[in-house]
Amino acid sequence: MSGKPRVRFAPSPTGYLHIGGARTALFNWLYARRLGGTFVLRIEDTDRSRSTEESVQVILDGMQWLGLDWDEGPIRQTDRTEIYKGHANRLIEKDLAYRCYCTPEQVEAMRLKQREEGAAQFRYPGTCRRQPQHPDQPHVVRIRMPESGETTFDDLVKGRITTSHDTIQDEVIMRSDGLPLYNFGVVVDDATMGIDVVARGDDHINNTARQILIYEALGYEPPRFAHLPMILGQDQKRLSKRHGAVSVTWYREEGYLSHAMVNYLVRLGWSLDDKTEIFSREELLRHFDLERVGCSAAVFDPEKLQWLNQHWMKETSDEDLASPLAEQLARLGIDAAGDPRLTRVAELYKARAKTLKEMAETARVYFTDGVAEFDEKAKRKFLVEASRPHLEQVRDQLKAGTACQIDESGLEGWMRDYAECCSLGLGKIAQPLRVALVGKTASPGICETISLVGREEAIRRIDAALGMIE
């Protein structure tokens, strides 16, 4: 194989870009980029009843978000109908394919009959194999498949795979509406686009022998194949909508970083060595290789994704986190765009949240007037008479203190002195304060929290809390 492969990702636009598709796209992209090859994006939209334009857009957006850029395309199969027709006609002329006039109903009847007779697998009986040709009558095109023998190929990840020809029938390659069927469309496209490595889900293994036979009938050299293991849901079944969160868009909206997604997906089926889990984009580009893709299916684990997401949030600068955080806040109805505290929230919360959405949800309290919601338990425990003097002291300090006395370090010093003075642990003062400021007992350091809330607002919140003490 030459050094610079041409690979492709060929989704069908019948819904969202799901996790499995994204992983396939990623592996192809990495493979191409790593070797300086070409990555082609092709839209397999020949099923007119299921393909939609919105879906094409969703797929494009998803790839863009993941940073998977393509060199050629998107090429739509529906723009290439003449090419398929031409290839089909070539096969018919050489008698390697024939027109079949059986209606779907008739074929269905044959299928039923064969099943009743106990056939293991349906095979088209070849009714039209030798019929006179009537190009003007409604028909499909079937390819003549060998009746004996076998086809073997060496899969880049699975090794040698052999398929007996008796499991292959005279496949329909063109349907009556003049559009190609999957197995024909891919072959014509991959061949004419010069694709030399096809990496796709291993649910396509069965199709591969048929496709190789089609390559051969057409007189093209088959590419190399790499069948990637499936991604399963927690119930070990093929990942599907039933499993809930399977679309790339969903993760984006839930506040995941695209790089966390990439890092997670790449580890589903691929590993570098016995210890590396974290990969930057550059490292991936340097190390990824189809040779190290495993053979067995992987279960999608949302918790590990979350862990990676937090990891990458911690690696991302506060400035870069600010704007996606603002977007998440906007989804909660809070306009924080341009607020200088955004970077501060990112700094203090990236180790405290698994996603940007979670970060926005916990941090929204800094962008509202007063505390909208109190944790009842916390309130009962800390907004009590015993806390009153401490809350008052802090409030008065905030009111009276000079700027340098109430900046974070000044405040911290003052508070420690005060606690020592009362011979109390800092917690005795900090916890009631937390509840007053954010409505619950968990927050960043108490002085950071005060600074986030802001002096004026902190005073108001403490007063409000004092009013709640009966």
Next chain:
RNA sequence: GUCCCCGUCGUCUAGUGGCCCAGGACGCUGGCCUUUCAAGCCGGUAACGCGGGUUCGAUUCCCGCCGGGGACGCCA
């Protein structure tokens, strides 16, 4: 049912005959740190599906079984 693929901790994986009484990571869990919650650090938990071979020696090779997944369309 038939054909194909797969089978190491709950999960993602390393491992290509001795380095493995199996390594890393997520999760779970004990501890440390600490004004709370996280994060971080240290420790623990837990796996080679089963049965036959081959071999001085099998997680690694072969066969059978079992288990899981996938494919059997005028879907892709």
